[in-house]
Amino acid sequence: MLTLNHISASYKKTPVLKDISLTLSAGQTLAVVGESGAGKSTLIAVILGLVKADNGEVSWSNSPVKDCLPSLVMQEPLSAFNPILPLRQSVMEPLKAQNKTITEARLAQLCERLELPLALLDRKPNQVSIGQAQRAGILRALMAEPPLILFDEPLSALDAVSQKKTAQLIADLQQEQGFSALIVTHDLGYAAAFSDYIAVLRKGHIEEITSTTEFIKKPQSDYGHELRAAAFSLGSLGYSNLEAKRENSK
Amino acid sequence: MTRRILGLLARAFVVLSGTAFATFTLLWYAPGDPAHAIAMARFDAIVSTDIVDIVRAEAGLDVDFWPAFINWLTPLLQGDFGYSSVTGRAIWPDLLSAISYTAPLALVGLVIGLMLAIPLAIFATRYPESWLDRTAVAIASLGVAIPAYWLGLLLILLFSVKLAWLPAIGARTASHMILPALTLGCGVAAALMRIIRSGILEAKCQPFIPALQRRSISQSRIARSHVALHAAIPVITVFGLELAFLLEGTVIVEVIFGRPGVGRFLVKAIEARDFPKVQAVVVLTALLFVTINLLIDIIYKLIEPRIGDNNA
Amino acid sequence: MRSVALLVFVLFLLSVIGPLLAPYDPTAIHIAERLSSPSSKWLLGTDALGRDILSRLLHGTRWSLGLAFVISLIGLLVGTFIGLMAALGNKTLDWAIMRVTDSFLAFPELIAAVVIAGLLGGGINSLILALSLTSWMRYARVARGIGLSLQTRGYVVQARLAGVSLLSLARWHYLPSLLPSLVVVWTSMFARAILGISALGFLGFGVQPPSPEWGTMLLDARIHMRAAPLQMIWPGITVVICVLVINLAGDALRDALAKKGNE
Numbered sequence: 001m002l003t004l005n006h007i008s009a010s011y012k013k014t015p016v017l018k019d020i021s022l023t024l025s026a027g028q029t030l031a032v033v034g035e036s037g038a039g040k041s042t043l044i045a046v047i048l049g050l051v052k053a054d055n056g057e058v059s060w061s062n063s064p065v066k067d068c069l070p071s072l073v074m075q076e077p078l079s080a081f082n083p084i085l086p087l088r089q090s091v092m093e094p095l096k097a098q099n100k101t102i103t104e105a106r107l108a109q110l111c112e113r114l115e116l117p118l119a120l121l122d123r124k125p126n127q128v129s130i131g132q133a134q135r136a137g138i139l140r141a142l143m144a145e146p147p148l149i150l151f152d153e154p155l156s157a158l159d160a161v162s163q164k165k166t167a168q169l170i171a172d173l174q175q176e177q178g179f180s181a182l183i184v185t186h187d188l189g190y191a192a193a194f195s196d197y198i199a200v201l202r203k204g205h206i207e208e209i210t211s212t213t214e215f216i217k218k219p220q221s222d223y224g225h226e227l228r229a230a231a232f233s234l235g236s237l238g239y240s241n242l243e244a245k246r247e248n249s250k
Numbered sequence: 251m252t253r254r255i256l257g258l259l260a261r262a263f264v265v266l267s268g269t270a271f272a273t274f275t276l277l278w279y280a281p282g283d284p285a286h287a288i289a290m291a292r293f294d295a296i297v298s299t300d301i302v303d304i305v306r307a308e309a310g311l312d313v314d315f316w317p318a319f320i321n322w323l324t325p326l327l328q329g330d331f332g333y334s335s336v337t338g339r340a341i342w343p344d345l346l347s348a349i350s351y352t353a354p355l356a357l358v359g360l361v362i363g364l365m366l367a368i369p370l371a372i373f374a375t376r377y378p379e380s381w382l383d384r385t386a387v388a389i390a391s392l393g394v395a396i397p398a399y400w401l402g403l404l405l406i407l408l409f410s411v412k413l414a415w416l417p418a419i420g421a422r423t424a425s426h427m428i429l430p431a432l433t434l435g436c437g438v439a440a441a442l443m444r445i446i447r448s449g450i451l452e453a454k455c456q457p458f459i460p461a462l463q464r465r466s467i468s469q470s471r472i473a474r475s476h477v478a479l480h481a482a483i484p485v486i487t488v489f490g491l492e493l494a495f496l497l498e499g500t501v502i503v504e505v506i507f508g509r510p511g512v513g514r515f516l517v518k519a520i521e522a523r524d525f526p527k528v529q530a531v532v533v534l535t536a537l538l539f540v541t542i543n544l545l546i547d548i549i550y551k552l553i554e555p556r557i558g559d560n561n562a
Numbered sequence: 563m564r565s566v567a568l569l570v571f572v573l574f575l576l577s578v579i580g581p582l583l584a585p586y587d588p589t590a591i592h593i594a595e596r597l598s599s600p601s602s603k604w605l606l607g608t609d610a611l612g613r614d615i616l617s618r619l620l621h622g623t624r625w626s627l628g629l630a631f632v633i634s635l636i637g638l639l640v641g642t643f644i645g646l647m648a649a650l651g652n653k654t655l656d657w658a659i660m661r662v663t664d665s666f667l668a669f670p671e672l673i674a675a676v677v678i679a680g681l682l683g684g685g686i687n688s689l690i691l692a693l694s695l696t697s698w699m700r701y702a703r704v705a706r707g708i709g710l711s712l713q714t715r716g717y718v719v720q721a722r723l724a725g726v727s728l729l730s731l732a733r734w735h736y737l738p739s740l741l742p743s744l745v746v747v748w749t750s751m752f753a754r755a756i757l758g759i760s761a762l763g764f765l766g767f768g769v770q771p772p773s774p775e776w777g778t779m780l781l782d783a784r785i786h787m788r789a790a791p792l793q794m795i796w797p798g799i800t801v802v803i804c805v806l807v808i809n810l811a812g813d814a815l816r817d818a819l820a821k822k823g824n825e
Contacts, residue, residue, distance in 0.1 A: 048723060069725055079716035084738050090717065094724035144724070261664065268665030280681040391813075395805035397757050399764045399777075400798035403784060407791050494670035501673060502761060506784075516673070517765060520680030532669075532677060540668050 001025050002148060002180060007056035009046050016042045018204040029181040031191030034201035040184040044152050048072060060148060068148055069098060071141035075153040077133035081125035087136050088121035094144040114139055131162035142173060151183040155190060167194055188231035192216055200224045255548055262544045269536040274319050277525055331530040336522050341530045352511035355430055356496050362435025363442055371446035378451060393440025398499045402433040402506040419508040430507045434499045441495055493542055566814045569807045577627035584617035588774045606796050610786050615793060618774035619800055625775040627804065630755035636694040638748050641701025646732050649709025663699050671696040675758055679767040689768050693758050700747050708740050742819050749812030753805045760801050776801050
């Protein structure tokens with residue numbers, strides 16, 4: 001279980017995160033929504049230990065998060081891969097580092113699941129499409145079967161069609177592998193469709209953490225209301241799913 | 251700003267301590283027994299090991315590395331360079347006399363270098379990439395590749411041996427200064443010219459220059475005030491490196507031209523294994539070098555406060 | 563670019579097969595024909611002991627170029643290692659390493675080399691030690707600078723999260739990015755090493771006679787400047803040519819890299 005206890009952090013002496021507390025249980029999905037500049041990326045950096053918190057504690061089952069060797073799926077898939085190495089080497093990197101192996105059959109199965117032709121893995125990052133690179137990033141994140149995967153705006157570099165496909169894929173894979181997912185996004189529609197809980201982040205504060213079904217019915221904070229209203233009017237991605245989810249929950 | 255300058259001072263102190271430590275380590279582990287050398291010099295004869303041991307104790311050398319380092323450092327910190335282990339004479343007066351030959355030479359060399367490099371660079375950048383520019387760059391590249399000792403010998407060959415215009419060896423008259431200073435100046439000019447040239451070119455590309463031109467500020471005024479200031483920044487930065495070049499060049503030039511300056515002082519001290527003299531030169535050079543680099547850093551921060559501490 | 567590459571190749575070839583091309587033994591003394599002018603027998607003349615200057619120059623490539631290669635390579639390896647340690651290590655280590663680097667930079671390199679080589683006593687080992695000790699700092703600074711800039715790259719973050727060892731991190735993600743810049747530094751340090759070796763030789767602290775090192779040859783020739791001025795010209799010209807070619811190669815490489823970087 002991921003636990004953040006009264007975390008605050010700053011960037012170049014400007015406070016970015018203020019008194020953040022949240023938990024994420026095994027196998028659950030937490031979506032952190034908020035506009036750009038709300039501190040979402042810093043939150044991920046703090047959880048992963050890339051940025052030191054000024055105050056508070058972050059832990060995964062009472063030990064440092066990096067000990068559980070979490071994975072990260074980045075917003076810019078191209079920058080997540082070393083440009084001079086074939087994708088296969090980057091994808092295999094976590095396994096090699098953790099002395100694990102994977103059968104060729106399992107790899108082929110995962111690739112098929114992700115709609116990545118195996119041959120594509122022998123290419124360099126700049127020789128595949130952005131969508132393919134992002135799916136390769138997800139593949140790498142899954143390789144060592146980590147208990148926790150963080151997604152930093154996983155859809156924003158993709159076009160509308162691959163957005164929908166990739167979002168569904170992440171949800172399905174989570175069903176299969178049972179990892180906990182923390183998804184940071186500015187896209188409430190996506191968050192609403194694919195998460196168990198929604199945390200609303202604004203100017204470094206958590207305004208509310210509500211179960212997604214509750215949030216869709218009635219956000220608890222004013223800002224949550226605003227966000228929800230904006231998402232409705234824009235009719236953003238997953239809105240249809242959102243309706244469906246609401247139906248399901250009844 | 252004050253905090254930054256204090257930081258620079260602290261760094262200079264650490265660096266100086268590091269240099270002192272490295273110097274002592276080298277002297278400590280260098281082959282040859284310094285106590286033996288001192289004893290030989292003092293009694294001018296072959297000495298017994300007993301006497302060497304007495305001398306060793308006197309010089310504070312009969313202890314372990316760290317106490318010996320303290321014994322060595324304390325008088326230095328008090329500005330006492332001690333006595334030559336070969337002649338027994340006090341080092342400071344001799345060193346001071348050597349400096350009185352070296353300092354003017356280095357200064358004149360630097361001035362000649364600047365007088366050659368700046369006009370050449372301005373001349374070259376008037377029409378960048380023209381044949382004039384290319385020729386100037388080619389001359390500078392050639393100049394960088396010519397070792398100072400060879401250039402010095404060539405100048406002696408031409409002006410002293412063939413033409414018999416100028417004296418080659420010694421330092422008695424002002425005309426003895428001409429050839430060594432020219433040797434030094436050419437080396438400095440070659441190294442500086444390319445840096446000044448790219449500094450000017452970069453300054454000319456700055457976005458504010460066309461704006462000034464549109465405001466019909468005269469070309470020469472732009473050149474004087476704006477381009478010059480901008481070109482000065484990289485020049486100041488490399489000045490520390492140039493100083494190294496100047497000091498290195500002086501050592502060699504003094505040896506070639508037989509000038510009794512610091513360079514020859516050092517080389518002779520090394521040949522005679524006169525450790526106290528060697529360390530005096532080393533410590534003084536480090537002090538000079540660190541001080542000037544410190545000043546450069548401070549000036550640099552004053553001109554360009556935007557630049558952070560990125561080479562920390 | 564191609565012509566520069568060709569020149570570098572010729573230099574390299576000369577340093578390997580140069581000694582084989584020498585018409586005479588470089589240390590063979592012909593007292594009767596000392597200080598001969600260039601002739602069909604002695605293409606570049608002879609020195610004060612009647613040794614063939616051309617043969618000495620050709621054998622000298624092994625000393626000047628070969629030693630410079632070794633020295634600049636030691637500097638490259640040591641400096642890169644130290645710089646990467648600073649970039650990959652924690653802040654305290656980085657600070658300590660950079661202050662040591664500053665201390666080494668706080669002294670004119672050639673003077674330091676003269677002192678070290680002189681105090682350790684002449685000979686090739688002290689020469690290599692003296693010039694390597696004073697040449698690793700630039701590599702270290704470049705390696706550290708680029709290394710620090712890589713730290714925030716996505717793929718480096720990914721590798722660190724996955725628990726990749728420092729060794730493979732350096733091998734796969736740092737070295738490939740460092741290499742081009744390091745090669746540029748290496749060319750300029752190679753040229754400096756040539757100058758340093760001959761300067762130490764000229765001061766009498768470097769390669770010891772009768773080895774035909776170019777700086778030592780100049781030292782010999784200096785005494786007989788009046789009688790045989792040409793004898794002094796040759797070693798100087800060879801040093802200038804080598805340094806010039808290597809510097810040209812460095813400039814060409816740097817320009818090519820800058821161009822690639824801009825694309």
